[in-house]
Amino acid sequence: MIPTLEWLPTGVNFLDQTKLPLEETYVLATDYKQVATVIRDMIVRGAPAIGVSAAMGVAIGIQRSQATSLAELTKEVAEIDAHLAATRPTAVNLFWGIAEIRNLYNNLAAKNTPISEIKEAVVARARQMYDEDIAACKQMGANGASLLPKQGTVLTHCNAGALATCGYGSALGVIRAAIEAGHKIDVFADETRPFLQGARLTAWELMKDNIPTTVLCDNMAASLMYQGKIQAVIVGADRIAANGDVANKIGTYGVAILAKEHGIPFYVAAPWSTIDIKTAHGGLIPIEQRSALEVTHSNGKQMTPDGVGIENPAFDVTPAKYVTAIITERGVLTGPYNESIQAFASADTTQPALVEA
Structure with missing residues (x-):
């Protein structure tokens, strides 16, 4: 890459x-x-x-x-x-x-x-x-590869690949590792509005690796799950609370609910540094609000009426109950996450105190 x-x-x-x-x-x-x-x-x-x-x-x-x-x-x-x-x-x-x-x-x-x-x-x-x-x-890829289907389609939201890391990727790294291990996997990439990280970035880097990839509009996932066309979901994370609640790109919460409804495993892949054991639950995670221009304009062209109200949170929080497993470089965590996260954290003496804004 x-x-x-x-x-x-x-x-x-x-x-x-x-x-x-x-x-x-x-x-x-x-x-x-x-x-x-x-x-x-x-x-x-x-x-x-x-x-x-x-x-x-x-x-x-x-x-x-x-x-x-x-x-x-x-x-x-x-x-x-x-x-x-x-x-x-x-x-x-x-x-x-x-x-x-x-x-x-x-x-x-x-x-x-x-x-x-x-x-x-x-x-x-x-x-x-x-x-x-x-x-x-x-x-992470090595730890999580066996969780993905031997053959099938995996849905991802936003971009948790080589572009979101220094190389290889978190969620897409697990997909890469599974394919390297012989799994036959196709990827559905949500476009991820409004910044289109899935359509622009996930599709770009997976095509660089010759991994079969199809871009979906964000509102198509439910129908495809109902049709049995998705066997697993894997996403990254921007912050994981001590109880396993996951903050990730806006739209992730909806995908997790859909996966639960259709009996599809929903995995989160993130390095240990993304787990914030000092934040008790997802309701305490600060959610970035971004410029209205990301919603009102596309490629510099205005798409909405002048003066209309705009809401543009960059992230949402998926409650831990919707998360099948959290894949880290230290191993795979399963619920109850407050216990498994604490067990992993108790062995760690290197975490620095965080500098908050």
């Missing part, structure tokens, strides 16, 4: 996902404010990719700082963190990525480490997180 993001000597290079599938162009961010803009404007998107992008944003901010003392740099790091944390509130990976670099900085600063060494260390950690994300996606 073409890299979603890449650390270069000149800055962080991002594949511009707003231009896909018709143009493969890049945006080079040379400071942390430009990285923040890339995240906010969805040039890069998908929770895992946002997390690593935020980490690289903090790292490049520290690397390019002109501070001459640790006190001055510490104040600047707080400003960098706050600026990046204000970009997209729902994806918990954003705050995880910021916290990874912030905590490393704090540890090194507490030891009076020279600024030049701190700069090298934070860049190295951000680049390591990139590699770790790809490894986590491949492990």
